Amino acid sequence: MRVVVYGSELASATAAAALASVGHQVRWFTHPDYPWSALKEADWLQREPELLGQLEATLTGSALAVSDCPLDEQAFPVNGVDVLWLALAPDQRDAAQKVLAVVKSVQVAPVVVVNNSTFPIGETERMEEALGQPDQVAVSLPDMLEEGRAWQGFTRPGRWLLGSENDQATAQVRELLRAYNRRSEIFQRMPRRAAELTKLAINGMLATRISYMNELAGLASSLGVDVEYVRQGMGADSRIGYEYLYPGCGFGGPNFSRDLMRLADVQSASGRQSPLLNQVLDINEHKKETLFRKLWGHFHGRLEGLTVAIWGAAFKPGTARIDHAPVLPLLYALWAQGVKVRLHDPAALPALAQEVGRQPLLTFCQDDPYQACEGADALMLVTEWRCYWNPDWKRLKALLNADLILDGRNIYDPNYVASRGLIYRGIGRRAG
Secondary structure, eight states, rough: EEEEEEEEHHHHHHHHHHHHHHEEEEEEOOTTTTHHHHTOHHHHHHEEEEEEEEHHHTTTTTSSEHHHHHHSTTSOTTTOOOOEEOOTTTHHHHHHHHHHHHHHOOOOOOEEEOOSSSSOTTTHHHHHOOOOOOOTEEEOOOOOOOOOOHHHHSSOOOOOEOOOOOOOHHHHHHTTTTSSOOOOOOOOEOOOOHHHHHHHHHHHHHOOOOHHHHHHHHHHHTTTHEEEEEEHHTTTSSTTTTTTTTOOSSOHHHHHHHHHHHHHHHHHHHHHOOOHHHHHHHHHHHHHHHHHHHHHTTTTOOOOTEEEEEEEESTTTOOOOOOTHHHHHHHHHHHHTTTTEEEEEOOOOHHHHHHOOOOOOOEEEEOHHHHHHTOOOOHHHHSSSGGGGOOOOHHHHHHOOSSSSTTOOOSOHHHHHHHOOEEEOOSBBBOO
């Protein structure tokens, strides 16, 4: 098929590479705010497993072409397209409308517009109305990709949520993605608005599970119970399962966080208040302060002049992004008390430097996580990168002044850490 992909998001880059790799003729137009010349240097793209290599491989052939020029009447393919794949950021709805106006003015042949963006519910229907022709149809295919495994998620999907009321458009999308639908039937077809809401509802449920476990971790701590026993007991129940039952110091990320806010906005706009969702958001923001409160309690509020090592800044392992990451409120809370911070992260330091600017109380330790611990009074584990899972405890004890380990992701065994002569505090866990 002749496909135009529009956008500079992870979803657009993945779709362009994946569709071209199976023989579709793809022209990828990047958004003007993020051209290919800048996009290919982005940390998040370079660190996404397989994706950049797949893009480069398809660009060397004839299946994929990337263009930074505006997607206007002059740039639009003269022979038209079969599919227009829109994968834009939530604040780029105007760009989508401009492209749809171009399609309306230059293409008379049938076309399927795939809305792969997280826009307000009902936007896919409005896209179809903007086209204004009965054989030009818009369908919703919500972006379900996870950073760190986008290529795998697209080429080996567990499911596609397809919002479509049109049989011909449905058949077109199924044919477009046929190469990735061979193992088993993975399409879940539903009305467009239902698909848009389902995507938000999924992330709302996952966030609720995380926040519920964080609440239980606080209760377990007050009762002297190790929350790990509770987590394992809950997960063993077939009605619940283990996924997203890990308490921690808060979640972040560009997609997860904004989908929750979008769901909250939908609730508000509908006139239906959601105390549950508001509580989920409040709990998460509160949990981002957990490690600071543990530090405050350990040193009885006397924090000025201390030095803290932080391992991890990215909102999750495998990405260079810090959007809504727990490290941000943690840093500002520490600096407000005059605490010096020495921070290591394998990928996110450039993004963090751009976000916080020059801070006299912040030192980046780019090469070695142990460098961050030199002379520190405590070590805070914020992001569970694999390189942090099995540290040299003897070396850490020699480096840390106060022997304090604050584990924001519960990746260490409390009793083992204590047996190494260190003080362990986790989320609902402690040596005991």
